[in-house]
Amino acid sequence: MTNDNSQPMIIAENVHKWYSSNKFYVLRGVSLTVNRGEVVVVMGPSGSGKSTFIRTFNALEDYQQGRIEIDGIALTHDLRNIDAIRKEVGMVFQQFNLFPHLTVLQNVTLSPIWVRRWKRQKAEEVAMQLLERVGILEQAQKYPGQLSGGQQQRVAIARALAMQPKIMLFDEPTSALDPEMVREVLDVMKSLARSGMTMVVVTHEVGFAREVADRIVLMDSGMLVEQASPQEFFQNPKEERTRKFLSQIL
């Protein structure tokens, strides 16, 4: 593992994924490099493979061809590498996926205690700080089912941060939320981005992309169509496909 700051955090080269049973292609040679501290927003129509693509970064999805390297660790079938990478990569899901049988605090301390082998006391201190940071300190002893969607998603962010990851992946974090709860989650993500976290975010939130992203990537039918700075992406897109996509969402 290297900590050379000039080296990119994520390197994905020519990643292919297909299901051999029905010759169905999900990813057709996607390449993307994410630098340290960079916030990359991935946009695209549904079914374009954007979620699948970022889920290959922590091996929730496998890939058939190409090369992925996370913080200098090659993502192969080697389970030790996968374990090492999952410790460095936090993920936030569309459906929150909190553990319903554990309290908020237990959700957040679970993997620091069992994976990082921290003492319970230390894990709880860190967890309380994180819960304060996402603004749900007073809900620590409740169960996920007793919280609103926005609060649950903020717990999910705290849970991912508790492992002190170097990269945070967000898979449509606000798509399952009621409109009035979207903002509270985006605010947390914005402050996280400002703190220098490397983030890859799949989202349809144009405002968020415009304000926070260093780079926006458009995917369509398993391919990477265009990547550009937010300004260029929204004002002056190069590709016809991007213009069409923007005309539909703006």
Place this chain on the structure above:
Amino acid sequence: MQIQSSAPPTPPTSPLNWVQKNLFSTWYNSILTLVCLAVIVWGLSSFISWVVSTAQWEIVGANLRLFFVGRFPHELYWRVWTALGLILSLAGICWGYIVRKSPLFSRTILFGLGALIAAILLLPIELSARLWILAIAIISIVGYAAGRKLPPNISPWLTAAWGLVFIVNLWLIGGGLGLTSVPTNVWSGLLLTLLTAICGIVLSFPFGVVRAFSILYIEVVRGLPLIGILFLAQVMLPLFLPPYLRNLDRVLRAIAGLVLFSAAYLAENIRGGLQAIPRGQFEAAKALGLSPPLVVLLIVLPQALKAVIPAIVGQFIGLLKDTSLLSLFGLLELTGISRSILAQPQFLGRYAEVYLFIGLLYWLFCYGMSTASRYLERKLNVS
């Protein structure tokens, strides 16, 4: 325009209205109600008159000891009482611990105290038994009070305490290690019923969880009737075992049969629970870096088991009643001992009284289990 809020109109709900609405709404409903009422009154009154005047309850009163502990040596009763005391005091502690946030005296507690006093006064038992019951009751109540004072995060310790009590009680009843050993052929009555049922339940659990992944085993065992498996365990099991285990005693063989049977059903229940867990739970756990065994242990099993509590308790209730089949193999559990009591010359033919009595005992335990399970479900539903 201002909208005035007002309470919704309340329909009149006197008992008379209820009766009119639900029982006598039409002419044919009225006829049905009257016919049913006649049948119920006739059945109930003849049953009660039988219970009060015709039935001769001496057979039950004279054989209470046999029903409960069978041929367990009289001078060693203190061990059974101690075992019962251990269970009830720990139950008291746990109960106090669980309801620590609700008021001290609930209806259930008052009802329990009333039943206890009635038992001490009314049961035709010897003085020492009355004293034991009194002592155990006092210890349980003290345990209940103590349980309310316990810190909130000791449930793992309580679980461990139950394991310890289970082992200590087996030792108290079976003897050995400094206590006079009591051979299993004198274990009998309700004691044996509960012992086989509890061993069956406890032991089938680890098997059932592991077996949840073995289809062949499940399909073979589920295709056989329990009585067949018990025969298998009694007659054939010794043939398969190494020579030094050939003399495995009958009670252990019976327990092995029950465990074999109930593990298969348990496995199938748990498999159902496993399938009810959304894929996102696995993904979130993996993304957090948990290894596959930890994912199963910390995330999947707790949720799967919670989802199948009603099914599992239903199965355990079945298992408790299935122990009555052991009487066919000469084991004197509750049903077996009843059959030998019925053979006493002075009580010939008093089937109804005896079977009603043991039916009541089986019902008490089954009802207890289902009440506990419903309570547990409500408790766990918070999450």
